[in-house]
Structure formats: C-alpha cells, structure tokens
Amino acid sequence: xxxxAVSIRQVVKRYDGHLAVRELSLTVPKGTVYGLLGPNGAxxxxxxxxxxxxxxxxxxxxRVLGAAHDDPRIVDRVGYLPEERGLYRKMQxxxxxxxxxxxKGLSGKEADRRIDLWLERLGLKNGSEDxxxxxxxxxxxxxxxxxxxxxxxxxxxxxxxxxxxxxGLDPINAQALKDTVVDLRKxxxxxxxxxxxxxxxxxxxxxxxxxxxxxxVLDGKVSEVRDSHSARLVSISFTEAPSTxxxxxxxxxxxxxxxxxxxxxxxxxxxxxxxxxxxxTRLISAGASIERFELVRPSLHRIFLERVGATDVExxxxxxx
Amino acid sequence: xxxxxxxxxxxxxxxxxxxxxxIATLFGPILFGxxxxxxxxxxxxxxxxxxxxxxxxxxxxxSGSALGERVAAALSGGVSASGKSAAVRPxxxxxxxxxxxxxxxxxxxxxxxxxxxxxxxxxxxRTARYAGSNTTAMLDMSTLERAVQRSVQLxxxxxxxxDQATSAQLTAVNVSMVTERLSERGRTDGNAFxxxxxxxxxxxxxxMTIFIYGLNVMRGVLEEKQSRVAEVVVASxxxxxxxxxxxxxxxxxxxxxxxxxxxxxxxxYSLRDKVLSRFDAGGLPFAVPDIGVLGxxxxxxxxxxxxxxxxxxxxxxGATVNSEQEAQQAQMPVVLLLLVSVMFLQxxxxxxxxxxxxxxxxxxxxxxxVMPMRLSMxxxxxxxxxxxxxxxxxxxxxxxxxxxRIYRVGLLMYGxxxxxxxxxxxxxxx
Numbered sequence: 034x035x036x037x038a039v040s041i042r043q044v045v046k047r048y049d050g051h052l053a054v055r056e057l058s059l060t061v062p063k064g065t066v067y068g069l070l071g072p073n074g075a076x077x078x079x080x081x082x083x084x085x086x087x088x089x090x091x092x093x094x095x096r097v098l099g100a101a102h103d104d105p106r107i108v109d110r111v112g113y114l115p116e117e118r119g120l121y122r123k124m125q126x127x128x129x130x131x132x133x134x135x136x137k138g139l140s141g142k143e144a145d146r147r148i149d150l151w152l153e154r155l156g157l158k159n160g161s162e163d164x165x166x167x168x169x170x171x172x173x174x175x176x177x178x179x180x181x182x183x184x185x186x187x188x189x190x191x192x193x194x195x196x197x198x199x200x201g202l203d204p205i206n207a208q209a210l211k212d213t214v215v216d217l218r219k220x221x222x223x224x225x226x227x228x229x230x231x232x233x234x235x236x237x238x239x240x241x242x243x244x245x246x247x248x249x250v251l252d253g254k255v256s257e258v259r260d261s262h263s264a265r266l267v268s269i270s271f272t273e274a275p276s277t278x279x280x281x282x283x284x285x286x287x288x289x290x291x292x293x294x295x296x297x298x299x300x301x302x303x304x305x306x307x308x309x310x311x312x313x314t315r316l317i318s319a320g321a322s323i324e325r326f327e328l329v330r331p332s333l334h335r336i337f338l339e340r341v342g343a344t345d346v347e348x349x350x351x352x353x354x
Numbered sequence: 355x356x357x358x359x360x361x362x363x364x365x366x367x368x369x370x371x372x373x374x375x376x377i378a379t380l381f382g383p384i385l386f387g388x389x390x391x392x393x394x395x396x397x398x399x400x401x402x403x404x405x406x407x408x409x410x411x412x413x414x415x416x417s418g419s420a421l422g423e424r425v426a427a428a429l430s431g432g433v434s435a436s437g438k439s440a441a442v443r444p445x446x447x448x449x450x451x452x453x454x455x456x457x458x459x460x461x462x463x464x465x466x467x468x469x470x471x472x473x474x475x476x477x478x479x480r481t482a483r484y485a486g487s488n489t490t491a492m493l494d495m496s497t498l499e500r501a502v503q504r505s506v507q508l509x510x511x512x513x514x515x516x517d518q519a520t521s522a523q524l525t526a527v528n529v530s531m532v533t534e535r536l537s538e539r540g541r542t543d544g545n546a547f548x549x550x551x552x553x554x555x556x557x558x559x560x561x562m563t564i565f566i567y568g569l570n571v572m573r574g575v576l577e578e579k580q581s582r583v584a585e586v587v588v589a590s591x592x593x594x595x596x597x598x599x600x601x602x603x604x605x606x607x608x609x610x611x612x613x614x615x616x617x618x619x620x621x622x623y624s625l626r627d628k629v630l631s632r633f634d635a636g637g638l639p640f641a642v643p644d645i646g647v648l649g650x651x652x653x654x655x656x657x658x659x660x661x662x663x664x665x666x667x668x669x670x671x672g673a674t675v676n677s678e679q680e681a682q683q684a685q686m687p688v689v690l691l692l693l694v695s696v697m698f699l700q701x702x703x704x705x706x707x708x709x710x711x712x713x714x715x716x717x718x719x720x721x722x723x724v725m726p727m728r729l730s731m732x733x734x735x736x737x738x739x740x741x742x743x744x745x746x747x748x749x750x751x752x753x754x755x756x757x758x759r760i761y762r763v764g765l766l767m768y769g770x771x772x773x774x775x776x777x778x779x780x781x782x783x784x
Contacts, residue, residue: 085589087766113589119582124368135360136590184586 036099038063038192038223039084044093046079046247053079055247057093061225061240066218068238068255069227070337076247077227078116081196084225085113098192109138112190116197116227118181120169126157127165130184137188144187151183155209175206182210186217193217195226199233211237231334241333245341255333262331262339265303267312270325275299278319288312300329357591358599365574365603370610379611383618390622395633408497409440411486412457412469416445417477424505425472429498440470447473454485461486470498479506550703550731557727559612560657561696564722567608568664568692569685574600575672575761576681584765593765594758601665601754608661652739653726659746660722664692666753673757673764674772684771695720699727706732716742718749756781 039061046054054076061067069077082088084095086103095102098110120129127148134144152158152165157179169177178201186193195214199207214237217224228234234241235255242252251258274296275283283289283299288307293300303309309328316323331339369375409429415422422442430439445453450471457469468486476482482502488494504525511521578584587596622629667688675681695714702711706728715725715734721742728734763780764772772780 082585082766087585087588108590111589113586115582115585115589117582117585119584119586121368121577121583122581128364128368132360132364133586133590136357136587138356181586 036063036096037061038065038098039225040096041080041084042094044080044083044090044095046076046083046088046090053247054083054090057244057247057249059242059249059252061223063223064218064221065239066214066224066237067226068234068241069225069244070229070231070234070241070333071227071244071250072229072341075245077244078196079247080244081194081225081227085111085194109188110191112137112185112188112193114182114185114193114195114198116200118178120177120181120184122170123168125166125168126152126172126180129169130180130187133184134187137190139188147187147189148183151187155179155183174201175203178202178206179209182213186213191222193222193224195224197228198226199228199230231332231337235333243337243340250340251336258333258336259330262336266329266331266335267301267303267309268298268325268327268329269301269316269323270298272322272324275321276319279316279321282312282315282319282321285315288315358595361591361596361599362603362606365600366606369570369604369607375607375611379614382611382615383622386615386619387622390619390626391629391633394630398633408467408494410467411440412460412466413440413442414445414450414453414457414469414471415442416447416450416471416473418446418474419477419509421472421477421505421509424508425470425501428501428505441466458485467494470502472502476502476506477509553703553706553727553731554699556653556730557695557699557723559615560653560660560723560726561692563608563612563657564661564664565689565692567604567661568668568688570607571601571604571665572668572672572681572685574604575669575765576675576678579673579676579765579768588765593762597666597669597758597761598754601662601669605658605661605665609657612657649729652729652743655743656722656726656746659743659750662750663718663722663746663753664688666750666757667691670757670760670764673761674767674777676768676771680771691719692723695723698724702727703731712738716745718745721746759783 037060039059041057041059044054044057045052057076057080069080071077079088083090084097084102086108089103097104098107100107121132124132127145130148131141131144134147135141139147148165149158152163157164157176164172164176169180172180182198185195198210202210211233214224214226238255240252240254241258243250253261271279283292283294283301286304288304288311289301290304291302301312303312309326313323313326316326409426411429413422413426422444426440426442443453443457450473454469454471457466460466461468464487466486467488468484471483471485473483482499484495484498507525508518508521511524512518516524578587591599668685671681671684671688675684698710698714698720701708702714702724705711711724711728714720715728716738725734725739725742725746729739759781760777763783
C-alpha cells in the first residue's frame with residue numbers, strides 16, 4: 034500500500050495544565066474501517082479535532098492523505114461528523130446541505146443532484162413526501178441525524194471521520210449507518226470512527242486503537258488484537274448439575290484462576306500453565322457430564338476491560354447509551 | 355474564495371429572506387414619511403384653527419382704559435377681521451378677585467382656554483398675567499404676548515397724538531429671520547436648523563444600523579455555537595474566514611436595508627411638495643443640506659468601517675458566551691462604547707466644531723457616528739476627516755484581528771464564561 038490515510042506521530046495536547054493527549058501515535062491504512070475506542074475523556078474527540086485541524090497540537094506530527102494535516106488542499110477530501118451534532122435550525126434542509134456541500138468545494142448544482150440521491154436513499158424524500166423544503170427544526174431527531182450524516186458525505190470524501198456516530202441513534206438508523214459504512218469501505222474509502230460500544234467496533238472495524246487517559250493502550254488489526262489475547266477462557270455447559278468433585282477441579286487454582294459460575298454454564302479462565310485439554314481430562318475423570326466445552330476467543334469488550342480497567346469504563350459509560 | 359462566498363451568501367440570503375427583514379425594511383420608510391410629513395400637516399391644521407383658539411379667553415381689564423378691547427381686537431386678527439373675539443370684562447382692584455374666581459370656573463368647565471389680567475403694570479409696559487389650560491403651548495403664549503405688547507404700543511402712540519391708522523402702520527412689524535449656511539462650497543441649501551436635523555438623522559440612522567446589525571452578528575455566532583453547527587463548519591473553513599464571511603454577509607444586509615431606506619426616503623423627499631399641497635400644508639420644516647457626492651462617499655465609508663469595528667467586537671462577545679442571557683451581560687462594554695457618541699449628541703450639536711466634538715470624531719469607537727454627523731452640519735477640515743477615517747480603519751482591522759483570535763478558541767468552548775485573563779490567553783494562543 035502507498036502512504037497511510039492517516040498517520041499520527043507523538044502528538045501532545047495540553048489544556049490548562051491537564052494533559053488531554055500524551056504522545057499519541059497511530060496509523061490508519063487506506064481503505065480500512067478504523068475504530069478509535071476508549072472511555073469518555075480518553076482524548077478521542079481531541080485527537081479527532083487535531084486530525085481535522087480544528088485545534089492545533091502542542092507538538093507532534095499529523096499527516097492526512099499524504100499531506101500535512103493543515104494543508105488546505107486536503108480539507109475537501111475529508112468528511113466529518115462531530116460528536117456534538119447540530120445544523121442551522123431555521124434553515125431549509127436543502128439549503129443547509131447545499132451550504133455544507135459548497136463549503137467542501139461543490140458547485141450548487143452538483144450539490145443539489147447529490148442531495149436528492151441521498152435524501153431518497155435515506156428515506157427523506159420519496160413519492161409521497163419530501164423533507165428537503167422543511168426547516169431543520171421541523172424534523173425529528175432521527176431525521177436530523179440523517180441530514181447531518183448526508184452533509185458529511187455529500188462531497189464523496191476519501192476519508193470519513195465519524196465521532197461517536199452511534200450515540201443517540203435508534204436501531205433502524207444505526208443499521209442504516211452501518212450499511213453506509215460498509216458501502217464506503219467497498220468504494221475504497223477510509224472510515225475512522227470513535228465509539229465506546231465495543232460490539233459495533235468488533236463487527237465493523239478492520240483495525241482498532243484503544244486509547245485511555247490520552248495514550249494508546251493497544252492497536253492493530255482486530256483479528257491480531259484478538260489473537261494476541263490468546264484464548265484463556267473456557268465456557269462449559271453441563272447436562273446435570275456439577276458434583277462436588279467437579280467443583281473441586283474448577284476451583285483448583287493451578288488450573289483455573291477465575292470462575293464465573295452461572296450454575297448450568299460456567300466460564301473459567303485458565304491459569305498460566307494450564308491447558309484446555311488438561312482441564313477437560315480432569316473434569317471427565319471427576320465424572321462431569323459435559324454438553325459443551327468451548328474455547329472462547331476474547332471479545333474486544335473483554336480485552337478493553339482488561340486493558341483499560343473496569344473503573345475507567347464505568348466512568349466512561351455513564352451518561353451514554 | 356468560493357467557500358468564503360458560500361458563507362457570505364448564506365448569511366445574506368437567510369437574513370434577507372426572513373420576515374423580520376421585510377417588515378423592518380418596509381416599516382422604516384413609513385416611519386420616515388411620518389416624521390417628514392406629519393409635523394407640517396399637523397402644524398397646517400393647527401394654524402387653520404389657531405387664532406380662534408387663542409381668542410377663546412376672557413380678558414379681565416383692570417387697567418381702567420380701553421386696553422382690553424384692543425387686545426381682544428388684536429387677538430381676533432385685527433379690527434376688520436370677523437372672527438371670534440375674546441370677552442372683555444372690566445374690573446377694579448376690588449372686584450378682580452371675584453372676577454378671577456368666576457373666570458377660573460369657566461376655564462375648568464372648558465368654555466374658555468384661560469383668562470388674561472391687564473392692570474396698571476401692563477399699561478406701564480411691565481407685566482400681564484395669564485392663567486389657563488394652554489400655558490405650555492409656546493405658540494399661543496407668544497401670540498398673546500405679542501397682542502398685548504402691540505396694543506400697549508398703539509395706545510401710547512395715540513396718546514402721543516398719532517392717529518389710529520398711522521400707529522397701526524408703524525407697529526406692523528413682523529420680522530422673521532432667514533438663515534443661510536456659508537461653507538467652502540459657497541452658499542448651500544438649507545439653514546442651520548435643517549443641517550441640525552439632518553445631522554441628528556444621519557447619526558441616529560448610523561447608530562441604529564450599526565447597533566442592530568452588530569447584535570445580529572453576535573446572535574449569529576451564538577446560534578452557531580448553541581446549535582453546535584460551528585464544529586462542522588470550521589472543519590471545512592478556517593474560523594477567521596468564517597468570521598469575515600459572517601461580518602461581510604450581515605453587513606451587506608445592513609447596507610441593502612440602508613440603500614432601500616435612503617432610496618425610498620429620497621423618492622418621498624422629491625415628492626414632498628406634491629404630497630404636502632394635498633394637505634394644504636406648507637413646505638417641510640427642514641431641507642436636506644447638500645453635502646456633496648464626496649460627503650456621501652465619506653458617510654458610506656464611515657458606516658462600512660464603523661460596522662466592521664463593532665461587528666468584530668460583537669462577534670467576539672458571541673464567541674465567549676453560551677446563551678442569550680449571558681450575551682445580554684457580556685455585550686454591555688461594547689454597547690456602552692457605542693452609546694458614548696449618542697450620549698454626547700447634544701453637546702456635539704451645540705458645538706459641532708468644539709473640542710469634544712473633534713475628539714469624539716477622531717476616536718475609532720465614536721468616529722463612525724460623530725464624524726458623519728459633523729460632516730452634515732459644518733465644514734470639517736480635510737485633515738481631520740482623513741485622520742478620522744484612518745483611525746476608524748485601523749480600529750476596524752484591530753477589532754477584526756482581536757475578534758478572530760477570540761472567535762477561533764471560543765467557538766468550540768462551552769461552559770464557564772472566560773475571565774479577562776483567560777481571554778488574553780486565547781488571544782495569544784498559537
């Protein structure tokens with residue numbers, strides 16, 4: 034591959050004495066869907082704003098689409114959906130979108146053509162109704178989100194940056210958003226989105242970067258990240274309630290370091306030198322009747338918890354869906 | 355450049371299309387028209403019924419002479435005029451008190467406007483006394499005063515042996531002063547008074563337009579902050595360009611409105627004689643002085659740069675606040691700065707070439723209003739004029755620079771309002 038879509042090198046941003054981003058470095062390859070994960074206050078939005086040259090880093094280097102991030106020529110090749118969404122409330126939908134398109138260098142005519150396509154595609158314009166002449170104020174929240182989303186994609190950007198795109202979306206709109214992201218990737222565009230919903234990231238992203246307290250905790254391809262956290266977790270279902278002998282095996286600290294016992298189903302984390310086959314053999318010899326014995330690959334969620342620490346996540350989760 | 359134009363277009367058309375703009379633009383000329391024509395029309399109507407009204411009084415003549423009859427005749431428009439005349443009641447110093455009481459009750463019952471007491475002091479040319487419901491009407495009082503004065507003069511002349519006709523002819527003097535303003539351009543239309551009115555008009559129009567559209571810029575900035583649309587916009591265009599586009603866009607709306615107002619005003623002014631003759635009213639009480647094309651250009655320049663100066667400051671205020679309420683407080687320093695020129699309006703009108711007027715017409719925050727006012731009232735030396743314009747331009751550039759520094763940071767700041775020290779930090783931030 035040629036130069037990456039985004040490369041951030043040792044970027045530092047300080048706000049009135051507190052360090053929002055410390056020596057952040059990451060690389061987003063072209064044509065990938067890249068997840069920026071982390072609890073609130075981790076520095077995601079600050080990093081994104083620096084990437085888009087909305088605020089200036091104190092030090093470090095940021096390159097976007099092969100140029101310095103403050104090169105005026107790249108602005109039109111990047112689309113941005115900020116976390117705090119908003120449009121001119123008293124303006125007609127079409128006029129707002131045309132304005133946003135013109136700000137990205139589109140002619141009014143070309144913008145109009147694309148606006149129609151997008152409005153039809155996202156169900157804001159069809160045979161029976163046409164929301165393009167309504168004022169933004171008159172739209173439901175979900176519709177406003179769609180309009181804003183269209184606004185960030187109208188100029189067909191090579192790089193799309195979505196800050197917490199799923200927050201506040203109902204399941205239908207969330208699905209529409211996921212479909213669009215998949216489409217964008219198919220067209221060879223690069224998508225960066227930040228989220229703290231690990232499930233979405235796991236399903237959609239090619240690569241992720243977990244940041245906390247302004248630092249990269251972990252990054253890489255999703256498959257690699259998960260592989261590097263090799264399966265130490267075993268999920269076991271019993272056909273009948275496990276006997277005391279079976280329990281004794283599960284509580285043996287040389288084999289199992291942590292046990293999540295839900296009676297019929299237990300999840301056991303293997304001890305450092307134990308192996309899954311050894312555990313299985315011990316259980317059978319203890320007389321357990323096993324229905325299912327599965328090595329579970331750790332989810333991003335679990336990795337996230339492990340690396341960031343549960344307390345941070347809880348702080349991050351409050352106030353968010 | 356295209357992006358800047360997109361911002362200007364949006365700011366301009368979203369405002370021009372609004373109902374508020376249409377109403378204000380149409381209402382302005384109606385107000386001007388009323389200000390222009392109503393005084394003349396109303397004065398004409400009052401004059402039509404004027405003399406009769408002044409004559410609707412009782413004259414208590416305690417002078418022991420025919421003075422009362424003469425005053426009554428003078429009030430009703432001379433001996434030959436057939437009009438209502440005042441009732442004359444002779445009185446002595448003994449009956450005066452009861453006569454006055456009777457006259458007072460007549461005034462209260464509104465059958466007369468008031469009563470005039472003539473006595474020996476009046477005859478001696480010193481005092482006369484009037485009590486009534488119209489004592490605050492200056493025109494009525496001066497008519498009364500003149501009638502009494504003239505009657506006393508007539509009586510003295512006749513006593514000195516002149517006949518009635520000769521005395522009347524001798525006292526029939528009514529000089530009114532016609533003033534003409536002389537300037538470097540020679541004789542100009544209009545007198546001092548009309549220059550005075552025009553000066554106030556220009557100052558108020560500039561003050562109002564700068565104030566209204568400056569606030570408009572502030573609200574626009576605040577709206578972008580509140581609706582959070584600012585972040586999307588500054589991801590596409592630099593904050594300083596956005597600010598410039600906003601100020602230029604809003605300023606163009608102001609200029610459009612001013613142009614329409616002045617245009618319609620000019621049409622009304624040039625049709626003034628036709629309109630007024632329909633109402634049988636005389637000429638306008640004022641005339642627009644000829645300030646020359648250069649004067650007009652200067653006034654326009656002062657508006658443009660004055661607006662830039664204040665719009666920048668108002669935009670900076672908008673960027674530091676989070677709500678309308680906060681904006682109300684934060685805008686005070688800027689509003690006060692703008693108010694200075696209006697607060698000293700009277701002093702400047704009295705002495706358009708005085709030290710205060712000259713000083714205020716050179717300071718950048720008051721010059722945009724005071725200099726055009728002086729320009730339309732007196733002859734301002736070219737050095738002062740150019741110095742003032744330079745000062746306003748420098749002020750506008752400085753204000754725009756300062757505003758763009760504050761705007762850049764403030765646009766994405768929410769929460770607590772910054773202190774002055776924090777603002778200074780914003781300005782110096784890289």
